[in-house]
Amino acid sequence: MNILTIPFRNIRRKPAKTLLLLLVFTLGVVSIVSLVSFSRVARHSLEQKLWAFGPNILVFPKIEQIRLSYGGMNAGNVTTDVRFLDERAVLAGIDAIPNRGNVRAVSPKLVTVAAMTVPGKASASGADSNVGVVGVLWDREKLIKNYWMPQGRYPETEEELLAGHAVAARLGLKPGDRVGLFGREMLVSGVLEPTGSDDDGVVFGNLALVQENAGRRGKLNFLEVAAICAGCPIGDIVDQMRAAVPDAEITAMMNVVEQRMYSLDFVSNLILAVSLIILFIACAMVGLSMMSQVNDRKREIGLLRSMGFSKGRVFQIVCFEGFLLGVAAGGIGYTIGFVASEKILGALRMLEDASLTFEPAHLAIACGVFGLVSTASSLLPAWKASRIEPSEALVSI
Amino acid sequence: MIEAFGIGKTFRSNGSEIHALRDVSLSVRDGEFVSIAGRSGSGKTTLLNVLSTLMRPDSGTIRYDGRDAASMDARELDALRKNEIAMVFQFHYLLPYLTAIENVALPFMDSMIPVSRDRTDHAMRCLSRVGLKGKEHRLPGQLSGGEQQRVAIARALVTSAKILFADEPTGSLDKGTGREIMELIRGFTDDGLSVVMVTHDREYASVADRVVSMEDGRIVV
Ligand SMILES: Nc1ncnc2c1ncn2[C@@H]1O[C@H](COP(=O)(O)OP(=O)(O)OP(=O)(O)O)[C@@H](O)[C@H]1O
């Protein structure tokens, strides 16, 4: 028996009323918990889907360029010197940035032009065709170009090539064809469907092989990077990369990036707004119910005051009752909300590439947070209770 | 020892003034049993409320063992109510969700510190003293009116108060039960407890050491 016995017993006294209040508050918590876990999963799968748009940051060597513009005539950019990036240094630099976790893929590339002999065609045209060959690291390139759909398959060995749609059409290449390149025989393992980008006009091969044959061992022309981050601005990632690779020019395709962020932020803001409204309604319910409780219990409170309970004690008793309700609603609500969102998300088939885990720490946080929120909603009724004058409460029967 | 001098209390309602107490002076010695009689509306309850600190008078002074109530701050007033003053009302105000023993121990439940074993035992003895041994764990709803009033009296006694204010403690009870309650209260004055009791009943009033009659906000005898 101590001061907490009073609110504890009072909550038990009216189980129906307490249950009803608990139910409303719990419903609020349930919807918030479901919305939040729904948003986490939705955000995750949205991010997954957004990858389909390919790279959004480009890393180039710094090139000395002189813009020639004279008398209103633009003569374009004159490149005075072609420079290369050092593969090892750039990859190490990017790997070391603080937001590396938000960088999904980094794909280094070296571009060269080489003569390709196509057997059968050679006799007809009588000449080799020059093609652009892009050296890539396949495991990385596939992450960035996950919208690619090759006929045939991706190259697996360095003797295999992937041909862009346009170049394949020009040279009549099909998956399984053998061609001559870099003075050796190679297999066209796949041909890309049209992408509408520069990828259509080139042939992709193993990076090391291209470097070797272009005489640029360990060198790169540029890198494509796919980065996305729900909470941090892409500008930060770009700045970090600039600091990590000072001799490179880093450009973000801002529009693409911002568009992606916008859709994520919109979803989370919407969910936040809905959660806040629900929480506000739940708080108002608790506050109103506590207020009517206080009015119903005027005489009890007057009695406590007449026995020497201070205003502060009365205040505490009402607040603690609110706290108890909040903790109970938080606990029950989190559990139900967790189960409910798992069911809903499962039914919507959204749990395929994301998962929800029941975390005791989150349960504790939910109890604590809603305990505090409910206590806060009880502050006004508690204050009112503490103002009750014992004489008026006891005399006016 | 409680001394009141020149107490005045005026209520204002709907523009009219009701002089509930006019220049009332009364002192009660330790262990004295004072009964207040008078017609309905004569100001008995108001006087009791003023004497028991539940109401502040508009004029006059009240001293508890020489300490002026008007000069006490909220904390001193709470301490006075907790340690020296006990109250019993016509309608036994018990908390309906606490058991008999918890209701008796209620004055000790004003902090996070659990009520000590000693105090629980003391509350038990108070309950036995009012004849409720064996009914400690019943809720008020499971007790008769007289039994509930006994619980209220046990609660008033548990803090070892110096003065008990009782406003028609037998008002809602039948004659026989009322008489038992009366004897119970009378018994406590032997331990040095002062009692100020409002009653309409002449028979009960005669149990007191002194009967004070009120009329129209004044003491007339
Ligand atoms: N809170 C109040 N507001 C206005 N008038 C009041 C208030 N309390 C008491 N009065 C008036 O003061 C006068 C004295 O009331 P009081 O309750 O002291 O009478 P009483 O002697 O206890 O009567 P009863 O025997 O009926 O209980 C009455 O006229 C009553 O109407």
Ligand SMILES: [Mg+2]
């Ligand atoms: Mg009265």
